[in-house]
Every structure is written in C-alpha cells, then in structure tokens.
Amino acid sequence: LLLKLKVEYKQITGQDYKAGCPPPENLPVPDNGPSAEDATEEDEVNPWSVTTTNAKGVDYDKLILRFGSSKIEKELVDRIEKVSGQKPHRFLRRGIFFSHRDMHQVLDAYEKHKSFYLYTGRGPSSEAMHVGHLIPFIFTKWLQDVFDIPLVIQLTDDEKYLWKDLSVEECHRFAVENAKDIIACGFDINKTFIFSDLDYMGSSPQFYRNVVKVQKHVTFNQVKGIFGFTDSDCIGKISFPAIQAAPSFSNSFPHIFGERKDIQCLIPCAIDQDPYFRMTRDVAPRIGYPKPALLHSTFFPALQGAQTKMSASDANSSIFLTDSAKQIKNKINKHAFSGGKDTVEEHRQFGGNAEVDVSFMYLTFFLEDDEQLEKIRQDYTSGALLTGELKKILIETLQPMIATHQERRKQVTEELVKQFMTPRPLNFNF
Template sequence: MTDNDSEFTVTPYTVSGEIDYEKLLEQFGAGRLTDEQIARFPEPVHPLVRRRVFYAERDVDRFLSAATAGERHSIVTGRGPSGAMHLGHIVPLYFAKRLQQQTNALVYIPFSDDEKYFVTDRSLEEIGEQTRENLRDLLAVGFDPDRTRIIVDTADADVIYPLAVAFGAEVTESTFKAAYGESQNIGHSFYPAVQAAHLLLPQLVTGRHPTLVPIGVDQDPHVRVCRDIAAKQRYDVDKPSALLSKFLPSLEGSGKMSSSSDSETAPTIHLSDDRETVFEKIHTHAYSGGQSTVDEHRARGGDPEADVSYQLLHSFFEEDDDRLDRIAREYRNGSLLSGELKGMAATAVASFLDAHQRRRRRLNSLETELRRYQLTEREREHARRRVGHSTFKAMI
C-alpha cells in the first residue's frame, strides 16, 4: 500500500515514511486484535501480544481454540535471507518459540532464498552464504527439533516446487497486481504460489488444522493470496490465520528497522553486535523523546511514546509491565533522563544478544544441526500427494 496523503509505503518489499497503522488496517481489511482475544493467549501472554505490537489479526480465534484445547495447531514464520539478521528479524522467531513452549505447537520455518534472488540484485552465491549465516542464527533460538521443520526453498525444491505448481494455477495476474503491484520479473510474479506452499505446508504434511502466521503487517499480501487459494477447498486445508505486527522501530524513530548498515543516521542493531557496539549505537543514534537540556527535561519531562529506547523496551525487551509503567511515568515527570533510559534499553538489548550469541557459538556444524529439523521423506511424499503429485522413481 502506498498512501499519497500521508506519504508512506508498506509492501512486502518496501517500507518507508511515517506509517499510519490505522489506515493499513482499513486498507488490508484485517480485524483489530481485541481484549478478549488477547486474554485467550496462554499465560504469561507475550508482551508483543498484550501490548498490541501484534495489533491486527485474521481468524486468530480458530487457532486459539485449537491451542487451548490441546488440538493440533501450527505456526509458520519465515525468513528472507537478504542480509545479516537484526533485531527486527529475530523477534517473531522468539515469539514463535514461546508459543511452541506454551502450547506444543508445530513450527514451520521457510527460508525464501529464491525470492531474494528475484527481488534483489544479489547473486545466488551471495544469497546462499547469507542463508547459511541466517540459519545459524535461527538455530540459536532453540526450537524443539521434534516439533519444528526448517525448509530452504532451493534445497527443498522436491517438495516446495510441486506444491507451488499446483497453487500457481490458482493465482491470476490480476490477483497478483491487486496484492503486490507490478512484478519485477516472472519469478517474482510466480512467488505468491511458493508463499502459499510455505503457509499451507503444515496442513499438507500432517492434515487439516489451524495455522497461525505471525508476521509484520507488510507481509500481509502473502497471507491474503494464500487464504484465497485455501478458500477454494481443492486441497482440504483451512485458511491460515494471521497476527499482524507493527514494526520494531529504526533507531531514528520512524519506519522499519533495515537490513542495511549503510545509513549514517540510523545504523541497525545486528545480532552479531557486541555489547560495546550496542551501547554506542543506542546512545549515539536512538531518537529521544526527551528535552534538549537536563534542566528542561527535569521541568517538562519527556514523551516515552516518541522515544526509541522506550519503544524497544515496550515491544520486546522488558517483560515486567509494572517496571515498564514506572519507567514511562518517571520519564514523563522528568525524574528519568534520556541518557538513563538509553542505558536501560542498551543493557536489555545487549544482554539478549549476549545470550543469543552464546547459543550460536555452541552449535555444531550447520549440516549436523539442520538434520534434526528437516522434513522426513515420508512427510515430503505426503505433502506432494496431497496436491496430486507423486515422485517418479527412475526405472532401471
């Protein structure tokens, strides 16, 4: 969506400007996440949900009913390996891990390395190397290997491509243009069929059941097209549910955290950043909602809602609601200074990254680690047969 009045753009491939989340809700036709729905999430409800970072939804009640009843349910959350991973990339994965621990959910994590080749100027070799690095960060999150499957499109083409072929016949050019705009090439215009294969794969492997897709609101077109395919009832699958989130802010205080580290005004906090780098980036670059001098701040206070350090704590990095409320109150009355708030955020982020990096260093070889998360041959064949495709064996 591009809104000319407010001058912001939100698509799966471009996010820019001051985003009006209410206009997006109206444009995309999603529902607002309600108090009643939030209360149905397992306790303790994740801060991303209870603080409405996930602020919109599609059919989330069906997923919650299955999760609370102990019935089969799954989560799909993926990664497009366009560069080194940063905080905005990893937050949905840790959210999915929490839900898996709370509800015993199946989790499927597709890596869309082929899509990044279609829509970026990177070579296949560059994308392949980035995929391997991103996979190590994913493995460091610590999903349950017995209930998690990791799919890399080019490596798992034997299952993804037959599914995409089936779903590709369901997506017209007009549907693509309505959801995505103009295509960059024929690979790009085919990609909604591959995304549908990602989102429906858990049901094609294990049978019909509710599936939740927790994503940034910019990725909603993928869900809408997939739901249209599922609604045709040719494959005995439910339409996937979705949780749509606001963006973890860039350090400059607007838009979406970027994979690029080229910006002089808003460097990105990468998962590989050490503690010193995190403190330097936040103290130097994080937009402040405070006043220009200490005396003025003591007298007038600051605005936590405009402050990036507070937003980081609010979104993910401060679990305790009472402590977060106290931080906001003290910032508003001026007793908490902007530098002190930045220190709190930097400490929380750096400690999170320290733990993530320790787990990453303890991993074995990528091939050894991935083996536990791969689809079995039986799962692959089951998914292929569900769309009318079976593997032909070579005749000797």
C-alpha cells in the same frame, strides 16, 4: 471501497464501524476533512518497503482498516491465556502483535482437541540479522512452547535472489547463516523443520504441486494489484508469491503430516507480509485447503526513528546480533532517536515524549517487567528520567540479551543446522 468507507466513518464518528449500526441521520460531515485516501497515503506498507511521515511510526489502526484484518482486543489476549494456561507473552500484552485473521477459529478448534501448526519465515539478504528480525521468532517460540505444536520455518533464499543483486550461492549461504541465529532462539529440534526454498522445492513433489495449484488460481492482474508488479519485473517475482503460500498447507510437508490437508496453519509475521497471505486465503478454499490464520506484529523501529523499518544494509540503523557490548553502547548513545528536550532544564520541566523515543520503544519489546516499563514511561514523561539515563537502561537490557544469543549461536554446529534442515518426522500429538 468498503474499507475506504470504514476509514471515513471512523474519522467522522471517532468509532469503528459495526455492521447493523448506521450513523445517526443528523451526523455532521466535516468540510474539507481528510479523505480515506489522504489518511492512508502517508504510510507505505508492502513486503519490500515501509515508510511513514509520523515520528510515532505507522498508524496501525488505519492499517487494520486498509488490510481488512481484526484488531487483537484484550478479550482475545485473555482467551489465549485461558486456552494456553500461560501468561500472555509481553508482545501480546503490549500490543506488539496487534492484528489477526481467524485466531478465534484456531482457539475454537484447539479447545476441541483439534491442533494446528505454525509457519513463519525469513528472507536471508545478509549474514547478520538484527534484533528486529528476532521479533517473530521470539514470539513463535513462545507459541510453540505453550501450545506444544510443530513449526515450519521457510528461508526464502529464492526470493532474495530474484529481488537483490546477489548470486544464488550467496543467497543460499545467507540462508544457512540465518538458520544458525534462528536455531539460537531455542526452538525444539523435535518439533521444528527449517527449510531453504532452493533446497526443499526441488526435493518435494507435494510442495511443488501446491505451488502450481496456487499459480493456476492467481492471475497476473491479481498479483499486479496486490504487489505492484509491473510488466518490466522478471517473471520469477510474479510467480514467487505462490511459493510463500505453499507452506500454509499441511500436505506440503508429507514427512511431517503425511497426506493430511485439513490441519490449519497459524502464521506469526510482521504486517508487511500480509499481502502474501491475503492472496493465500483467497486461493485456499478453491483448491480444497483451510485458510491459514495470522498474527501480525508491528514494525521494529530503526535507531534513527520509527519512520522506517530497519535495513540490514545500514550498520547504524539497528543493533545487530553480531555487535559487541561496546558497539551496542555506542550505537544507542549516538544514533537512538530521543524524545527528550534540548536541555536538561527543559526536560526536567516539561518531560520527554516516550511515544517517539526509540530507546523506550526498544524497551517495550525487550523489557519483561510491565511495572518497571510503566515506571520508566512515567519518569521519562514527567522529566524525572533523562534521555541519557533511559539509554543506559536500554544498553543494560540489550547487552546481556545479545551476549547470551551470541553464546547460543556459537553452540550451533553445521551438523545441528543440517539436522534442523533435513526433512524428517516431527514429534507431536494431533
């Protein structure tokens, strides 16, 4: 109800609600204005489905209100720069990571020389990952490097078995294949533990004990409310959220943290995973653990437009990490949704719409130079840059990036994967 009222307040006043600042008494209430429910119903966001009717994509300001998280303001980005001593990552500078929970608390502790660890994950539903899957890993690697901290990466092969029409063996094989792409992002083997749920949960009593603690403190009604489960869902789905919660607690990894349960966890993830961690944060204090902090990213748009997130099952919805230079070029030229006008003459006169143009959206993720990106935006909006020319810039940005990734992946041996996935002490100073 509070979140609904906050949405209505913002619609009427144009400002975010601040506690202790009631609206003026003579504030006009618009007749037949959209209710908070109407305002959010067009965006469906949950861990398995993301849809919106808006060509610009999901309305993230409304999502922040709906989920009850906090917007990453410039003040927080500046503070991360000050504390880390590094220029903020382009994902922070450009609002790609746009929302957080308790990041100020993490930085407060870090300034007092109390460290934290990172946790992120991947649901391995196919052998090939696409460029959108790299977003949390690119950012997590940057966080690991600048804060010099350990990282755990959960491969939820059990989840994919429960949700998809796949065998247990297929899901586990996909987990190992996906681990190769993750390792190719450049993570430090001395500070990174990658684990498959199907492997690790059976070999770690401490991890399973935390799963059971979470399961005891979450009711069936709660998971139905959070995740939309129904009476016909298998019981594995209903109990799975506790497994995704367990890595948020440091003593789930005794080979890394010993018996310590006071080390806070920071989770970089896409915003659709937040329901799992809202549940986790609710349970944590009741079982004696610190709440995990979160950094949420926006969704990486499908080539066909930002109305949906990409699907690993549709080869033309994205650029895959296995695509050749020719495939990348053909997919972008043929399928990338354009914000340009129908004719060159119209485009030169009126300019294009960078806010809905997928090629420009992709460049905001992968082009490092802020000034170059802004010039491209201005030129495209003014009509000086045509859609074909914009697509060419994206092709020339992605081709070498993916070729480099493919070369790195070739260097990832089965033995290296095994080392990353073996429970062992990590090197860090707490």
